[in-house]
Amino acid sequence: MESLQQDQQETTDAEGVKVTRVIDGDTIEIEGGARVRYIGIDTPETVAPTSTIQCYGKEASNKNRELVEGKQVKLEKDVSETDRYGRLLRYVYVGDTFLNDYLVRQGFASAFSYPPDVKNQSQLTEAQTEARNNNRGLWGACSGSGLTQPKAITQPTTPQSGNCDQSYPTVCIPPAPPDLDCSDISYRRFKVVAPDPHNFDGDHDGVGCESL
Structure with missing residues (x-):
């Protein structure tokens, strides 16, 4: 069979x-x-x-x-x-x-x-x-990346808008220090521009935290 x-x-x-x-x-x-x-x-x-x-x-x-x-x-x-x-x-x-x-x-x-x-x-x-x-x-339609909506979560792991690093324009991630890893945040596959202080875009393709 x-x-x-x-x-x-x-x-x-x-x-x-x-x-x-x-x-x-x-x-x-x-x-x-x-x-x-x-x-x-x-x-x-x-x-x-x-x-x-x-x-x-x-x-x-x-x-x-x-x-x-x-x-x-x-x-x-x-x-x-x-x-x-x-x-x-x-x-x-x-x-x-x-x-x-x-x-x-x-x-x-x-x-x-x-x-x-x-x-x-x-x-x-x-x-x-x-x-x-x-x-x-x-x-072009989604602030440069359509991959950038946070997953539904119960407890936000990112700050409210106002303390957001400009290297991550479509999500709100605080600037360094401290240094953050992908495991520290809830976002995946979001737009990254230089200088990328947290080094979320390890392969430099403009998309951060690509591994789910």
């Missing part, structure tokens, strides 16, 4: 499969009920129960729906079969369009590395740079 399921999955990936439902900007459901998470990208949240609806989340979901709902897509595996939620991890193509790249390049998603599934990460990072430099989508 396991061999048969594997053969069926390989056939599905090679020949294409119909999208029956769009969950959000980076997740779809295909015929048979399996969910597919796009590799290497992240779109603003619209459905996660632990997060608020993030800026540009609805636009990303609507664009994904426009591109794939009810259509045949081809799926390409990298290294991992599924994520911890049981979703298939795939690069997704509709016609000649590489959707993971398209959503990032047009500003509907950010590039986000999920090792070991990184064979297209340099392309996706380049696509993000192009989108950010041209203020496309979330980069």
Whole structure:
């Protein structure tokens, strides 16, 4: 049975499969009920129960729906079969369009590395740079970054506005000292500009605290 399921999955990936439902900007459901998470990208949240609806989340979901709902897509595996939620991890193509790249390049998603599934990460990072430099989508509509809404929390771990370091224009993080780590704050994937006194943007791509 396991061999048969594997053969069926390989056939599905090679020949294409119909999208029956769009969950959000980076997740779809295909015929048979399996969910597919796009590799290497992240779109603003619209459905996660632990997060608020993030800026540009609805636009990303609507664009994904426009591109794939009810259509045949081809799926390409990298290294991992599924994520911890049981979703298939795939690069997704509709016609000649590489959707993971398209959503990032047009500003509907950010590039986000999920090792070991990184064979297209340099392309996706380049696509993000192009989108950010041209203020496309979330980069222009959401104070420079659509990734910057705090997760819903009970006790705020950041101060009220008025004591906020200008290196983090879309969230309120106090200036150093003391030095803060990502584990000390509730924000994730927010815009960072120089000088970044807390060194939240370790890879200098303009996005801080990228690891969830």
